[in-house]
Amino acid sequence: MKSIDCDCHASGTSAALAPSASAKGKGRRAWLRAGAGSGAAVVMAGLGLRTDDAHAASLTQAQRDALTPDQVIAQMKKGNERFRAGKMQSRDLLAQKRASASGQFPAAVILSCIDSRAPAEILLDAGIGDTFNARIAGNIANKDLMGSLEFACAAAGAKVVLVMGHTACGAIKGAIDNVQLGNLTGLLDVIKPAIAATTYAGERTSKNAAFVDAVAKSNVQLTIDTLRSGSPILADLEKKGQIRIVGSMYDLSNGVVSFDA
Numbered sequence: 001m002k003s004i005d006c007d008c009h010a011s012g013t014s015a016a017l018a019p020s021a022s023a024k025g026k027g028r029r030a031w032l033r034a035g036a037g038s039g040a041a042v043v044m045a046g047l048g049l050r051t052d053d054a055h056a057a058s059l060t061q062a063q064r065d066a067l068t069p070d071q072v073i074a075q076m077k078k079g080n081e082r083f084r085a086g087k088m089q090s091r092d093l094l095a096q097k098r099a100s101a102s103g104q105f106p107a108a109v110i111l112s113c114i115d116s117r118a119p120a121e122i123l124l125d126a127g128i129g130d131t132f133n134a135r136i137a138g139n140i141a142n143k144d145l146m147g148s149l150e151f152a153c154a155a156a157g158a159k160v161v162l163v164m165g166h167t168a169c170g171a172i173k174g175a176i177d178n179v180q181l182g183n184l185t186g187l188l189d190v191i192k193p194a195i196a197a198t199t200y201a202g203e204r205t206s207k208n209a210a211f212v213d214a215v216a217k218s219n220v221q222l223t224i225d226t227l228r229s230g231s232p233i234l235a236d237l238e239k240k241g242q243i244r245i246v247g248s249m250y251d252l253s254n255g256v257v258s259f260d261a
C-alpha cells in the first residue's frame, strides 16, 4: 500500500489531513455530510436537513472516516430518493472541484454498467469526490476491475462496494443471445453463468423483459461472488466489517435503485 502514490489517504496521517483541513467554505461540506459523526447527525440526515447550506459539497476525510458502511448505504438510498423526487441537492461543482483537487475521500465505490441511462452518481445524487465509479458493460468483475476496487477500499478508504445492475440491460440480452462481436464476446462470456444460475419458468429469451431482468439480478450476485472469491483483500475487509459489499438493481422505468441491504 505504501508504494501507491495517490491523493487518497486511508490511514489518515496528519499530512494527509492537511489539504482537506485547510479547505474552506462551501467547497468542503458533503453529500453525506449530515450522515457523518454522531447518531444525532444521522437523524438529521434522515430528515433531509440541509437548509444551512444551499450547496452540498465534497466529503472531507473526517466526515468519510466517521461513517460506518451501513450509514453510507443509508445515505445512498436517500440520494436515490432525492433523485426520484426531483429534489437533488444543489451543488456548486466548481467549488467541489476546487475543494477536492488536493485530495479525495470517497465513501463508496460503485461498479455499474456503461448504459447511458444508468449513471450511478446522478441516480444516487452524489457529487464530485463522493464515490469512485467503475463502469463496464454488464457490471462484471475481472482482475482489472477487482484491482480498481481494491485500490478504492484498501488504499483509499471507501466503505462500501455497491454492485449495480439495471433493467433492460443490453449486455445481459447480448449474453442470452450469444452475441459474437470482437472483444465483447469475451465480456459476455463472463455474464453467461448468470443465465444458467437464473431460475425462471417462463420464456428464457432476450425478448422476455422479465427474464432479462432476472438474469441481471443473478449477474449482480455472480459479480459479488466473484469479488469475494477473487479478491482476498476485499473479502478480508468485509469480514472485518470495514467494508460492505452490496448488490443493487436500478429500474429504468421508475428510477428506483433497489438495494440488497
Ligand SMILES: [Zn+2]
Pocket: 113, 114, 115, 137, 138, 166, 168, 169, 170, 171, 172
Ligand atoms: Zn447494461
